[in-house]
Amino acid sequence: MTEKKFVYSFAEGDGKNKKLLGGKGANLCEMTQIGLNVPPGFVVSTEACLSYLDSPQQQLPAGLMEEIRTHMRALEESTGKGFGDAHNPLLVSVRSGSAMSMPGMMDTILNLGLNRQTLEGLVRQSGDQRFAYDAYRRFIQLFGKVALGIADAKFDEPFEAVKQREGVRADLGLTTEHLREISEIFLGVVQEETGRPFPEDVYEQLEIATKAVFGSWMGRRAVDYRREFHITPEMANGTAVNVVTMVFGNMGDDSATGVGFTRNPATGENQMFGEYLVNAQGEDVVAGIRTPKPVQAMEEEMPDLFRKLLELRNKLEAHYREVQDFEYTIEKGTLYCLQTRNGKMNATAMVRTSVEMEGEGLISRHQALLRIQPELLEQLLHPLLDPNHEATPIDQGLPASPGAASGEAVFDADRAQLMGQAGEKVILVREETKPEDIHGFFAAQGVLTSRGGKTSHAAVVARGMGKPCVAGAEGIQVNVQSRTARIGGKLLHEGDVITIDGGNGNVYLGEIPTVAPDFSTHLHTLLGWADEIARLKVMTNVDTPEAAQRALEYGAMGIGLCRTERMFNAQERLPLVVEMILASTPEEREAALGRLLPIQQADFEGLFKVMAPRPVTIRLLDPPIHEFLPTERQLEHELGHLRQLRSTVEGVEDLMGAMQFLQTACGGSAELPLPFNSNGVPLIDEAIAKKELMLHKVRELFEVNPMLGHRGVRLGITYPEIYSMQIRAALQAAVACQREGFEVHPEIMVPQVCTSQELLRITPMVEAIQQELEEEHGIKLQFKFGTMIEVVRACMRAGKLAEVAEFFSFGTNDLSQATYSFSREDAENKFLPFYNENGILQDNPFEVLDVNGVGQLMKIAVEWGRKSRPDLKVGICGEQGGHPSSIRFCHQIGLNYVSCSPPRVPIARLAAAQAVLLEAESTPS
Ligand code: ADP
Ligand code: MG
Ligand code: MG
Numbered sequence: 001m002t003e004k005k006f007v008y009s010f011a012e013g014d015g016k017n018k019k020l021l022g023g024k025g026a027n028l029c030e031m032t033q034i035g036l037n038v039p040p041g042f043v044v045s046t047e048a049c050l051s052y053l054d055s056p057q058q059q060l061p062a063g064l065m066e067e068i069r070t071h072m073r074a075l076e077e078s079t080g081k082g083f084g085d086a087h088n089p090l091l092v093s094v095r096s097g098s099a100m101s102m103p104g105m106m107d108t109i110l111n112l113g114l115n116r117q118t119l120e121g122l123v124r125q126s127g128d129q130r131f132a133y134d135a136y137r138r139f140i141q142l143f144g145k146v147a148l149g150i151a152d153a154k155f156d157e158p159f160e161a162v163k164q165r166e167g168v169r170a171d172l173g174l175t176t177e178h179l180r181e182i183s184e185i186f187l188g189v190v191q192e193e194t195g196r197p198f199p200e201d202v203y204e205q206l207e208i209a210t211k212a213v214f215g216s217w218m219g220r221r222a223v224d225y226r227r228e229f230h231i232t233p234e235m236a237n238g239t240a241v242n243v244v245t246m247v248f249g250n251m252g253d254d255s256a257t258g259v260g261f262t263r264n265p266a267t268g269e270n271q272m273f274g275e276y277l278v279n280a281q282g283e284d285v286v287a288g289i290r291t292p293k294p295v296q297a298m299e300e301e302m303p304d305l306f307r308k309l310l311e312l313r314n315k316l317e318a319h320y321r322e323v324q325d326f327e328y329t330i331e332k333g334t335l336y337c338l339q340t341r342n343g344k345m346n347a348t349a350m351v352r353t354s355v356e357m358e359g360e361g362l363i364s365r366h367q368a369l370l371r372i373q374p375e376l377l378e379q380l381l382h383p384l385l386d387p388n389h390e391a392t393p394i395d396q397g398l399p400a401s402p403g404a405a406s407g408e409a410v411f412d413a414d415r416a417q418l419m420g421q422a423g424e425k426v427i428l429v430r431e432e433t434k435p436e437d438i439h440g441f442f443a444a445q446g447v448l449t450s451r452g453g454k455t456s457h458a459a460v461v462a463r464g465m466g467k468p469c470v471a472g473a474e475g476i477q478v479n480v481q482s483r484t485a486r487i488g489g490k491l492l493h494e495g496d497v498i499t500i501d502g503g504n505g506n507v508y509l510g511e512i513p514t515v516a517p518d519f520s521t522h523l524h525t526l527l528g529w530a531d532e533i534a535r536l537k538v539m540t541n542v543d544t545p546e547a548a549q550r551a552l553e554y555g556a557m558g559i560g561l562c563r564t565e566r567m568f569n570a571q572e573r574l575p576l577v578v579e580m581i582l583a584s585t586p587e588e589r590e591a592a593l594g595r596l597l598p599i600q601q602a603d604f605e606g607l608f609k610v611m612a613p614r615p616v617t618i619r620l621l622d623p624p625i626h627e628f629l630p631t632e633r634q635l636e637h638e639l640g641h642l643r644q645l646r647s648t649v650e651g652v653e654d655l656m657g658a659m660q661f662l663q664t665a666c667g668g669s670a671e672l673p674l675p676f677n678s679n680g681v682p683l684i685d686e687a688i689a690k691k692e693l694m695l696h697k698v699r700e701l702f703e704v705n706p707m708l709g710h711r712g713v714r715l716g717i718t719y720p721e722i723y724s725m726q727i728r729a730a731l732q733a734a735v736a737c738q739r740e741g742f743e744v745h746p747e748i749m750v751p752q753v754c755t756s757q758e759l760l761r762i763t764p765m766v767e768a769i770q771q772e773l774e775e776e777h778g779i780k781l782q783f784k785f786g787t788m789i790e791v792v793r794a795c796m797r798a799g800k801l802a803e804v805a806e807f808f809s810f811g812t813n814d815l816s817q818a819t820y821s822f823s824r825e826d827a828e829n830k831f832l833p834f835y836n837e838n839g840i841l842q843d844n845p846f847e848v849l850d851v852n853g854v855g856q857l858m859k860i861a862v863e864w865g866r867k868s869r870p871d872l873k874v875g876i877c878g879e880q881g882g883h884p885s886s887i888r889f890c891h892q893i894g895l896n897y898v899s900c901s902p903p904r905v906p907i908a909r910l911a912a913a914q915a916v917l918l919e920a921e922s923t924p925s
Contacts, residue, residue: 024097104221268352395488397473413440560899712752812878
């Protein structure tokens with residue numbers, strides 16, 4: 001049997017094979033091979049690690065130590081030193097490193113190869129006794145702690161004791177004698193703790209260290225980390241061991257050690273960034289024992305070396321074509337590079353470096369677009385909590401709408417409005433919200449609720465307004481009367497300041513500063529490139545001109561979904577809507593709708609003008625109409641109060657009568673305010689009658705399952721006056737805009753359609769109004785008529801629907817619910833987390849499009865739809881339309897556009913371009 005190769009010298013290892021050599025090892029090989037000054041060394045592969053971990057008694061694979069010895073001999077040859085040689089010793093570092101960096105892996109051991117004999121050699125080599133003893137005691141401690149698992153305190157305590165006894169504060173104050181004494185104490189600690197003397201044999205040291213590195217792969221922190229971040233064996237499997245010849249940054253004032261980024265990772269600025277320490281060993285920079293200097297100071301302090309460092313930086317970037325995070329050491333004027341990896345940067349820096357590196361010719365436009373995770377852009381659009389804050393959350397809910405906000409807690413919408421108008425910053429805290437709370441949303445910085453998921457009223461409205469929202473933070477109890485709430489076990493009073501983070505669902509007590517978002521010219525440039533490449537258009541879901549304006553700034557190419565019911569919810573309109581619902585005859589209803597018409601028309605005009613000449617998709621009324629009425633319980637409650645009030649008012653009247661009779665108390669006959677004067681009782685009776693009518697209507701409209709009930713096109717067909725008003729409002733708005741010289745492209749969209757027969761009931765309405773308006777104004781109207789596809793049957797009948805509809809828009813929120821037969825709120829609140837944690841479902845299908853199920857329905861619908869209408873325009877307007885992997889799928893099945901909330905527009909633009917660039921990689925199954 002030929003033995004497997006486990007060990008690769010830096011000169012031979014494949015720098016691209018991180019899985020085999022780990023990230024650190026692969027890059028050490030790569031750097032060596034492109035001629036950078038890396039101390040000689042070798043990598044023991046992750047395969048050796050896996051073999052070790054798989055063996056029953058944790059044994060190194062056969063022949064491994066032999067192979068390591070061979071490579072050590074090569075090191076000896078190239079350095080001219082001997083491993084274990086008492087005169088001219090070779091020392092090495094032993095470093096872990098897997099394909100992905102993770103906490104919990106073994107820390108680096110420096111100076112391995114020291115023992116009583118080689119120590120003397122090191123003294124001779126360096127001519128510096130203190131240096132040698134310092135290296136020795138560091139090695140014993142690191143090896144003891146890291147490889148032998150001895151607690152830090154066992155070394156720290158005696159060390160501190162010596163310092164105290166000698167009255168020395170900084171380690172630098174210790175003399176050779178002190179360090180010699182400390183080394184002896186440390187050797188004693190090892191004997192004490194392990195029951196064996198410190199290993200003197202240098203190969204034994206190396207073997208123990210190697211095994212310790214391998215073992216750390218299964219350490220608890222590493223295992224937990226891999227589970228938490230879904231790091232699969234395909235991504236990283238086992239850790240490699242890197243053995244590197246020691247170089248010393250602590251050999252005097254021409255020696256130093258440092259860490260750096262080739263560009264500024266916070267701003268992206270094209271300037272080397274980092275810190276260094278003169279006369280120090282690597283770990284000192286990170287350990288914070290001494291305060292390092294900014295790398296720019298080196299230009300003055302060591303100008304020659306600074307130039308060499310700049311050269312290193314330029315070579316790294318020129319080779320990796322990516323910002324590098326690197327570590328280096330200078331030994332007596334010679335610069336060594338000890339590590340490099342791609343730099344982790346925030347979104348601002350990623351965007352700026354993409355644009356600038358493209359400009360410098362370092363990367364192509366495609367690479368500039370591909371190197372940024374679209375989701376990262378979200379950081380750039382919402383205020384964020386100051387990343388340096390240290391507050392602990394008092395409660396956590398679902399991250400329902402991104403961004404962070406602080407304000408005084410208020411517990412009902414009216415108070416929120418009052419305080420908001422008074423200029424206070426408020427957070428609206430409710431158990432749940434309803435359409436009549438909308439004025440509170442406008443006044444609030446953010447919304448916190450305890451019930452409902454990501455499609456709860458609060459979540460959807462907040463997202464539409466671009467305000468942060470945390471929903472479903474369980475255990476919040478609001479007491480509106482006493483203006484208090486219990487949140488996460490704390491009692492809050494109105495006015496107590498809280499902070500919510502809609503990005504992760506955290507709720508904090510007190511104010512945490514936020515940092516402003518930054519939509520830079522670099523981002524505009526980058527997304528401009530994206531638009532040139534993308535095939536999908538990116539539209540937005542908005543209902544107001546203000547939101548439309550914001551979406552435009554983010555680069556929206558039209559409105560893919562305007563939910564007209566949002567317009568009904570505005571405070572001054574709700575009474576009209578209620579009147580329309582309470583109407584007992586079509587005539588009464590038409591009268592109420594007649595008053596809504598100009599308002600709705602004005603809404604559309606506003607949207608059309610902002611968006612001109614881009615398309616605006618108007619969805620006709622969708623929710624069941626009882627959503628606009630108060631709940632049965634609330635009405636009963638109010639009626640109870642009104643009846644009580646009525647008897648109180650009667651009582652006051654009696655009292656006044658009695659007082660007049662007595663003729664004592666009041667001289668004049670001052671008028672009483674309503675409702676305590678003679679008009680009071682009839683007024684209250686009128687109110688009672690109205691509320692009773694509402695209650696009656698609410699009971700009449702009651703549905704067991706409203707989401708599957710009388711809504712959408714079903715409502716539009718049975719109450720044709722409503723859709724007729726909306727269609728008229730849209731087309732009249734188009735006429736008005738056209739006459740003012742705006743180019744408008746309305747698209748009228750019918751929700752909840754399951755059969756073309758439904759559409760065929762709506763088309764005559766459209767045609768009649770169109771004809772009337774065109775004749776009246778002598779113009780031609782340009783618009784499209786289409787349907788939502790959000791019912792499974794609609795997918796199956798797509799061919800037939802496309803005979804009537806000029807466009808499809810997949811409503812994947814409802815379509816996913818229908819395909820799974822899950823109601824989203826119940827799923828997210830009850831069992832989806834369990835399903836996700838236990839791998840029954842990979843993702844939340846309401847966030848990430850379920851490509852295998854829902855996606856297949858979409859694919860069929862697109863195919864069949866285009867068979868009957870080849871130029872059928874198809875888009876998606878569900879929430880998934882803003883999710884990068886879903887966007888990629890939409891691209892693959894040939895959609896024309898995705899539509900998402902304004903803050904997701906930039907993400908979608910980038911994802912749409914990446915979909916094209918990644919096309920070659922895979923095709924949909
Ligand atoms: P980490 O993964 O924690 O960054 P490293 O293996 O990079 O661990 O080691 C930590 C520090 O130890 C490095 O920054 C470097 O300064 C120092 N170091 C590692 N190997 C050597 C070596 N061969 N010579 C000198 N210093 C070294
Ligand atoms: Mg480490
Ligand atoms: Mg490092």
